[in-house]
Amino acid sequence: MSPHKNILILAAIILTLVLIGSADADEADIDITTIKYTNDLENGEPVILVGNGKDYGTIYNYHVYDDDDDQYRNDNDDDDCNVQYCLPENWYNVSFDDSNWNSSAAPFGNDDLDGVSPGTIWQSEDGNDPGVLNDNIVIRHYFNYDKKDEILSATLKVVHNNYYVAYLNGQLIRNCYYYNYHDDCYENDPEYWKTNGDNFLTYDGSSESGPNPDWLVDGENLLAILAYDHCCYQESPAQWIDVELVINVQSWKENPIVLGDDLVLGIDLFNHEESNVTNLNVTLEIEGMEFANQTIEIEANKTFEWIVEWTPDKLGEINVTAKILNESLTRFIHVGYYAYNFSVDDDYLVGNTSELLTYNITISNEGDVNDNYTFQLFGAFNDWDVEFVPNVINLAPGETGTVKLEIIPDNGTYSGVYELTLTALSQYHGEIENMIVQSGRDNETEWKWVNSTGGRLYEESNTTWTEIDFEPDSNWTLAPAPFGDDDLGNIDYNTEWAGNNYAYFRHIFYIEDLSDYENDTLSLNMAANNYGTYYLNGEEIFDDLGWGSGHYAEYWNEEIKFNSSILKEGKNVLASVVRETGNTQWFDEELVSVTPKSSAWGFQPEYLSLKLEVLPVYDFELVAPISDKSVSQDELCCEEEWNYRFEIWAYNQGNIEDSYEISITLNDTINFTIVDYDSIIHADFAEEATINLTIALNASVTEFSTGEFNISVTSMNSTTSDTKYIIVKARLYVIPDTLSPGTYTQSPDLVNNSSFEINWYVHDWYKTNEIMGNDTKYFIIEYMTDSGTNGETWGDWIFWNNFSSEINSAIFPYGIDGHRYRFRSMGGDNEGLVEDKEDKYDSQTLVDLSAPYANVNLRLSSNLTNLDYIEIEWNINHPNITSYSIEYRRPFNDSQTWITIEENTLAKWVGFNIPIDGIYEFRVLAYDEAGNEGISNTTDKLTVDRIAPVTNLVDIPELIGSNSIIMDIENLDDTVNLSLYYSLSKEGEEIFPLEWILYGEYMVNDFPISINTINENHYYFRIIAYDLVGNYILNESYEEFIVDQDIPKNIRNLELKDTNEINNETTDIAITFQSSQSQDVAGYRIYRSINQNETGEIVGYLEAGELYLSYRDLDVALGHKYYYSVVAVDRMDYESDVEVSSIVLEIEEKTVEESENGSSNNSIFIGAGLLGLVGLGGAGYYFIGNKGNEELITGIAEVVETEENLESDTTDSKFTEIDGELLCSACGSMFEISEEKICPSCGTFDE
Secondary structure (H helix, E strand, O other), rough: OHHHHHHHHHHHHHHHHHHHHHHHHHOOEEEEEEEEEEOOOOEEEEEEEEEOHHHOOOEEEEEEEEEOOOHHHHOOOOOOOHHHHHHHHOOOOOOOOOOOOOEEEOEEEOOOOOOOOOOOOOOOOOOOOOOOOOEEEEEEEEEEEOOOOOEEEEEEEEEEEEEEEEEEOOEEEEOOOOOOOOOOEEEEEEEOOOOOHEEEEEEEOOOOOOOOOHHHOOOEEEEEEEEEOOOOOOOOOOOOOEEEEEEEEOOOOOOOOEEEEEEEEEEEEEEOOOOOEEEEEEEEEEOEEEEEEEEEEHHHHOOOEEEEEEOOOOEEEEEEEEOOOEEEEEEEEEOOOOOEEEEEOOOOEEEOOOOOEEEEEEEEEEEOOOEEEEEEEEOOOOEEEEEEOOOOOEEEOOOOEEEEEEEOOOOOOOOOOEEEEEEEEEOOOEEEEEEEEEEHHHHHHHEEEEEEEOOOOOOOOOOOOHOOOOOOOOOEEEEEEEEEEOOOEEEEOEEEOOOOOOOEEEEEEEEHHHHOOOOOOOEEEEHHHOOEEEEOOOEEEOOOOOOOOOOOOOOOOOOEEHHHOOOOOOOEEEEEEOOOOOOOOOOEEEEEEEEEEEHOOOOOEEEEEEEEEEOOOOOOEEOOOEEEEEOOOOOEEEEEEEEEEEEEEEEEEEOOOOOEEEEEOOOOOOOOOEEEEEOOEOOOOOOOEEEEEEEOOOOOOOOOOOOEEEEEEEEEEOOOOOOEEEEEEEEEOOOOOOOOOEEEOOOEEEEEEOOOEEEEEEEEEHOOOOOOOEEEEEEEEEEEOOOOOOOOOOOOOOOEEEOOOOOOOEOOOOOOOOOOEEEEEEEEOOOOEOOEEEEEEEEEEEEOOOOOOEEEEEEEOEEEEOOOOEEEEEOOOOOEEEEEEEEEOOOOOOOOOEEEEEEEOOEEEEEEEOOOOOOEEEEEEEEEOOOOOOOOOOOOOEOOOOOOOOOOOOOOOEEOOEEEEEEOOOOOEEEEEEEEEEEEEEEOOOOOOOOOOOEEEEEEHHHOEEEEOOOOOOEEEEEEEEEEEOOOOOOOEEEEEEEEOOOOOOEEEEEEEEEEEEEEEEEEEEEEEOOOOOOEEEEEEEEEEEEOOOOOOEEEEEEEOOEEEEEEEEEEOOOOOEEEEEEEEEEEEEEEOEEEEEEEEEEOOOOOEEEEOOOOOOOOOOOOOOOOEOEEEEOOOOOOOOOOOOOOOEEEOOOOEEEHHHHHHHHOOOOOEEEEEEEEOOOOOOOOOOOOOOOOOOEOOOO
């Protein structure tokens, strides 16, 4: 065959294989099952795995760990729970057992949170450190999840107060146990739901960013949360914890589509063939025009999902058709649009601070899709309370609804008219942002800038520096933003701006074609610390300069939307002035154009201007820093003696500047004079003004004169009468008693009572001073404590009591164990002088209420011993020990009396000779200098046992035939474990003394045990039993046995003979055989049966011992064929294989011949002689021959053999010589050789 033909055949084979493996694409059975679409494939659809307690009442297993609960503390003093020392290990793992915890619903908290009540009360308690709560709560929730969906993201939402740690299936989601672990870790103002920092965690691939979806498992999952209440000495702390675990899964949810949405189409195609189909061409047509095509392969009986991205470019019903082979599927997708119109009934409202002002908004849906609308308000201050009611309004096409905008200006709002901007947003709203001026953060944008050294560089009314044509002088410099003096989070400043001043900024930019922004909205985004005024091309965009105490910078503090009409083609300028009041400085800015998606169908979002006028509030407060003054002659004021100038401060607490009119009256015009005062003052908003009042003392004044100056201040601008009053007093200065009393306390150095006596005395040097001393009126007794720090740290002085001079002692009742107390007395006299001891103290007392408790241990490795002598040791953490006493008792003795081992010792151990076996307990009595006696904990009970157990093996048979033996023990007593030893040899090869080998170590409850054995081996076993203390006896006794699994060897030379003795149709059968050659044969069993297949009954048994054996089976009935089986039986009662022989015993009929004359012949031949033995394998039968008449005569004849054997019998001997003896062939007996050749058993004679 030619090579070309070979190639053609090979190609044909390959083509055949291909055709067998895949179906013909043109004839394949393919269906287009679905055309689906979505505009949100990336985000998918949320699935709540663990719902929040607020909405769903989710049940948790929980446990509260109190930092002051001793069972959770490492020692008796330190507060350790605030570093999680009180928590059990692995509390967050799935394997942790929380079955004994309480179970209840979230949220967990101690009070309502924004109208949400706790599902379970969690109330932390003050502990050893007053005012600080370090309690923890652990909550664990199990949930089931089937991971059948593709998870796009996972988010954990947390509402907490103050810190938390979260785990999913033992994996750490976020550790927020301390404020600086992550941004926003500390939380004292929780709400549902904050989306910042550590309150809203979505996994982004980084550590502790959120729950990793891969941590979820099929079946049961665990969310474990630790909440930590640490409220930093707050007077009214709060607790709260609630969470929600959400995943987003891929979804083909068909939301309404509006023009401009990016869609993803999914076309599902199903292959009904039993093989893969390849080279399929699938196409997608939009409005009859091919939009996309692809060649695909579909596996057998599988669905293929073809993904196509499409952005509709027109409104209405769009025809979408998928085609494959001769199949097609069409569906219509509605591409809609949103539009709306809204208006405000009254766009100018007037009201006061803290007053609710309401704008009524009417909005109508003018699009062709159902829509949710929200509103945004620009220009309102951060401290205003602004709320839309409802927050979201849903309207069908053509439907109209109303929304209320409620505003409450705060008390700090300056009086004036505020311009606000209101806009509405569709739920489908989308914007395309185009950067006009980038921020310095993103692009190091350069600004010209200048800053002052204090006040403004330009008056507030002078805004020329904000205009396009302004030419900055040389003081202005060009530098990149951001401007500041410290980092803002992780953002560095590019230009340093420091000091308390005003900074001015300008940035020039150019617009080439203004029509590009014709329908756009501009957004001016500002990050500033503190407030400022912001301009575009000289027009003010936003102003919050000068109000309040300032705010920190963030990106962004404000995002102000406004019309693009302010832009100019060509040159434009952004200008800003920012005021810094002494905190951190920061300035950055960007300008963005925002093109709404709705511009594609000609709809532009509306922006309505609202005005809110805040009415003026006039209010003020008067304060006199010195309201009572003793004036001396040398108190110079205004270059005059006996003059003094009071200052009275007027604080403007209204929301607008104000002027005040002052009038003053005097009660004593004889001794005092009003010299001068300010009659009118002015105070700006949130500022203060000073009223100066100069007075004089007249010559008539005495030390008993008091001048009262009543000052009245009246607002000059308030529409209502607003007058406030304040009084200052003046008097003559008198030389005072300057010597304060001298006193001291006495207290004991050491006490063992919480109440003890304190004494106080006046120093002798003060008693003897008759001019300024000896006038002690009272004693103020104060104390301080070291709070148990061994004098290292002392607290503040605490007022105990004020005692009159008649009392000189009292019982101090506040002693706390381990605390030191310092006492001091401060005497006061008649002139009001009080002794000043600064940081001095008079006496010190240590309160020792703690009995010294020793920790007692036995110098033993366990609580069981067989020793005659032991040692007891102890340690103690207590000062000033004076002695120890050591005692023991036998707790189960009748008296249970404690007996002294040793007393009055300072050693920390003692030896003890154990008198008798039994159970003992020990304790130590310790004594300290304060007289406290402490009785230690009683040691664990010590069991003394010096008697060994007598456990032994249960008797074992001497012979076994199995492959294993069950071994058990008895006389267990207090045995706990034992060692089993064995020795092994072949039977008959035993060697003594035995060599013992360890078989194994066992506990008592391991018995009985099974031990495998080997045939023909001789086994020996013994044990050594131990009790808990280790007592044992080396017992030489043992158990032994031999394993015999062999049946004996067969007998030999089995023969059957009759005895020629016939009696009543029976005869005796002689059975002879040679013994088995096995050594352990015990005897032989002889069976007889008339059935060849059955052994039959036992007819005899012979003991072993002889080489040749014979047995006589008596009275065997004639007329049957008999089978004799002989087996050897060994010591195990095993039988050898059967040796079988048979014999036939038949009755032969005889006839009686009559003479011809009919007379009977008297010669009847019965037993005429040995006729012969038929050679039938040892079998034989009897017959009687007779001639004459054929009359059957019952009789017994000899065993007849064949003629051949008959001939042999006439010549062969009846006996055979074997090993010097003769074997009788008739009966099988063996007998000695003698001259008389007669068998003594059957009488056979050898002729």
